[in-house]
Amino acid sequence: MSVSEVEATATRPKTAPADLLARAYLDILARTEGVHAKSMLRMGSGDPTDPVEELLDDLMDTIEDRVSVRADLAAVAVLTARAIEAEPGLTRTLRRAAPVVTIATHTPDHVSAVNKVIEACALPADRSVVTSGHKLRLPDNDVFIVARDGTDKSHKPDNGNDSVAAALHARATIIGIAPDPRWQLPRDLMRSAEYHLVLPEIDESALFLVIEAVTGKRPQRPVDPAAIRSLDVADLVLALRPDRSPDDCIERLEGLVAKKGEFHSDGPSLEDLDGYGEAKDWGLELVADFADYKAGRITWDEVDNRGLLLSGPPGVGKTSYARALSKSARVPLVATSVADWNAASYLSGTLQAIKDVFARARRLSPCILFIDELDGISDRSRLSGDYVEYWSQIANSLLENLQGVDERPGVVVIGATNHPDKIDAAVKRAGRLDREIAIEKPDARTLANIFRHHLRDQLPDADLMPVALAARGATGADVEAYVRRARGAARRGRRALQLDDLLAEVRSNREPLSGDVRRRVAIHEAGHVVAGTLLGRMAVVGVSIGDRGGLTEVADIDGSADPDHCNDVIVMLMAGRAAEELMLGSPSTGAGGEPHSDLSHATDIAKKIELKFGFGDFGPIYLGEGRHDPLTTVPGLLACVKKRLDQAMLTAAELLTKNRMVLISARN
Ligand code: ADP
Numbered sequence: 128m129s130v131s132e133v134e135a136t137a138t139r140p141k142t143a144p145a146d147l148l149a150r151a152y153l154d155i156l157a158r159t160e161g162v163h164a165k166s167m168l169r170m171g172s173g174d175p176t177d178p179v180e181e182l183l184d185d186l187m188d189t190i191e192d193r194v195s196v197r198a199d200l201a202a203v204a205v206l207t208a209r210a211i212e213a214e215p216g217l218t219r220t221l222r223r224a225a226p227v228v229t230i231a232t233h234t235p236d237h238v239s240a241v242n243k244v245i246e247a248c249a250l251p252a253d254r255s256v257v258t259s260g261h262k263l264r265l266p267d268n269d270v271f272i273v274a275r276d277g278t279d280k281s282h283k284p285d286n287g288n289d290s291v292a293a294a295l296h297a298r299a300t301i302i303g304i305a306p307d308p309r310w311q312l313p314r315d316l317m318r319s320a321e322y323h324l325v326l327p328e329i330d331e332s333a334l335f336l337v338i339e340a341v342t343g344k345r346p347q348r349p350v351d352p353a354a355i356r357s358l359d360v361a362d363l364v365l366a367l368r369p370d371r372s373p374d375d376c377i378e379r380l381e382g383l384v385a386k387k388g389e390f391h392s393d394g395p396s397l398e399d400l401d402g403y404g405e406a407k408d409w410g411l412e413l414v415a416d417f418a419d420y421k422a423g424r425i426t427w428d429e430v431d432n433r434g435l436l437l438s439g440p441p442g443v444g445k446t447s448y449a450r451a452l453s454k455s456a457r458v459p460l461v462a463t464s465v466a467d468w469n470a471a472s473y474l475s476g477t478l479q480a481i482k483d484v485f486a487r488a489r490r491l492s493p494c495i496l497f498i499d500e501l502d503g504i505s506d507r508s509r510l511s512g513d514y515v516e517y518w519s520q521i522a523n524s525l526l527e528n529l530q531g532v533d534e535r536p537g538v539v540v541i542g543a544t545n546h547p548d549k550i551d552a553a554v555k556r557a558g559r560l561d562r563e564i565a566i567e568k569p570d571a572r573t574l575a576n577i578f579r580h581h582l583r584d585q586l587p588d589a590d591l592m593p594v595a596l597a598a599r600g601a602t603g604a605d606v607e608a609y610v611r612r613a614r615g616a617a618r619r620g621r622r623a624l625q626l627d628d629l630l631a632e633v634r635s636n637r638e639p640l641s642g643d644v645r646r647r648v649a650i651h652e653a654g655h656v657v658a659g660t661l662l663g664r665m666a667v668v669g670v671s672i673g674d675r676g677g678l679t680e681v682a683d684i685d686g687s688a689d690p691d692h693c694n695d696v697i698v699m700l701m702a703g704r705a706a707e708e709l710m711l712g713s714p715s716t717g718a719g720g721e722p723h724s725d726l727s728h729a730t731d732i733a734k735k736i737e738l739k740f741g742f743g744d745f746g747p748i749y750l751g752e753g754r755h756d757p758l759t760t761v762p763g764l765l766a767c768v769k770k771r772l773d774q775a776m777l778t779a780a781e782l783l784t785k786n787r788m789v790l791i792s793a794r795n
């Protein structure tokens with residue numbers, strides 16, 4: 128036997144579990160759907176009181192040539208049968224007694240199909256069934272089915288308890304079917320249920336059974352496991368048809384699943400990406416929870432990570448994050464943006480767009496709903512003028528849809544913004560986007576990893592650190608562009624990509640810093656490092672000089688910082704400027720002038736000390752951000768902040784003067 132033959136045997140599908148009940152259900156469906164089907168049953172226990180044998184007996188006289196049941200219904204029948212078979216005695220109880228049962232389907236799509244299968248297959252044919260929404264007539268009805276897909280507002284635990292009580296009293300069989308029963312079925316139904324079933328996921332043997340039911344033959348080739356994992360019951364209808372061979376069905380199914388754009392297409396998985404810090408941990412936790420949730424091991428309210436607000440400058444990869452996360456979690460991504468919503472020319476259109484996208488996410492559940500440019504919905508507290516009413520309605524509609532975290536089982540919402548300060552506080556409240564993570568611009572090491580990611584297998588042995596250092600301040604999007612342009616340059620030169628091509632792109636023809644400027648930058652950064660080290664509070668994460676200037680990185684202030692700590696951070700921030708004054712006689716514009724400069728950070732902390740941390744001259748107080756800078760609107764604030772910054776500058780100068788020798792040796 129050749130090697131390839133051995134492998135072929137090894138991967139050939141294992142024999143499926145007997146699935147006797149599933150086969151019986153498929154036969155019954157074939158009959159009730161009015162199709163003539165070859166019997167799916169080939170064996171029985173031989174015990175005439177066995178409920179499956181009873182089903183068999185019912186069927187024996189109707190068996191003729193095959194046609195078939197629709198693939199989606201067949202799949203739901205197999206899964207429902209498996210869920211029922213997993214509960215010892217339930218097959219019998221459903222036919223002979225009056226149990227109370229709930230079935231979790233996880234997705235709204237399966238609710239009506241499960242309802243149909245239960246009515247047609249699990250219950251004796253002579254029962255009088257009434258489905259919720261129709262008038263319950265007792266004692267005529269002996270089965271009460273509550274099927275709720277969670278897409279209607281009335282699908283809540285508070286609704287329908289009266290009917291449940293009446294049905295219980297009349298000793299009717301009660302069956303509740305919903306994606307996540309705890310949040311959608313009547314509370315009393317949940318409390319009285321003796322069986323809580325969970326529809327299992329489709330696996331290879333279930334798929335084979337469905338293919339057999341549709342085509343009449345068992346497939347001979349294995350199925351790509353990835354295709355099975357991201358398979359949707361709706362795909363089955365498209366791929367599985369009676370006029371196709373079983374193997375042809377599988378091939379079409381694999382092709383179909385691979386093409387689904389919404390489903391984790393070609394891009395990277397979250398595991399492959401760097402630069403996401405805490406967001407990556409959050410996402411990986413969610414991946415694990417999604418897996419448990421899909422498999423029925425946990426319920427929706429046991430999933431911790433259900434809402435996230437991602438902030439960060441453009442190009443740090445917020446959109447790519449959502450895509451990678453959905454790929455890792457193997458769930459669809461529904462991507463939308465506030466700009467899309469606002470594209471409608473009337474308010475009603477915008478409100479409808481919001482409603483539609485949430486409804487769509489609920490239909491695709493479990494899934495990730497990504498909302499970009501969330502700051503496009505203004506903070507209601509900052510609204511003024513003619514548009515207040517208009518914008519308030521939009522903001523309220525978003526809040527209302529976000530609100531019901533329990534009414535959107537399986538839908539994880541991720542909002543993204545470049546301006547987290549503009550986000551309405553209500554959006555961040557518990558149950559909405561209650562976790563906020565800022566994605567920072569990548570540091571040098573991360574940049575090197577991102578270069579590696581986009582280079583794929585090019586330049587496999589190159590040390591990318593020098594390029595990363597030259598690219599300080601760049602985002603992931605910049606890196607992607609550098610790599611693309613460097614590839615283009617190499618291609619036009621008809622040669623393989625070289626490290627220099629990358630460097631040239633990163634520098635984009637910028638001259639390296641002149642000797643004098645480099646010296647000044649070195650002194651400035653040395654000032655930060657010396658002060659930081661002497662103060663002993665901040666771990667210096669890295670110092671570097673790139674083409675655009677220098678950078679000293681320290682770990683951030685965290686929630687446990689005391690007033691001294693905050694002041695030390697200001698001193699350290701000012702120490703760059705102080706070192707320039709000390710060694711060169713004057714500061715340069717390098718320490719200030721920009722939103723992310725030392726001076727701006729220092730001023731910001733000084734402001735927070737006064738207005739937010741309650742460490743300053745104002746004493747314990749918290750003032751939120753209004754539309755205007757508090758420095759110009761809060762009387763006395765400017766003087767307090769100024770005093771603190773001046774003091775920090777003095778302290779820094781003192782520290783550095785005392786340690787001039789260290790600073791000088793650092794300079795060289
Ligand atoms: P944002 O949504 O934050 O503006 P995007 O997700 O649109 O950013 O990122 C744009 C491109 O930048 C992506 O296509 C991706 O290739 C690249 N990119 C951004 N961040 C990273 C990262 N951390 N790792 C790899 N690529 C990244």
Ligand code: ZN
Binds near residue numbers: 651655704718725
């Ligand atoms: Zn500095």
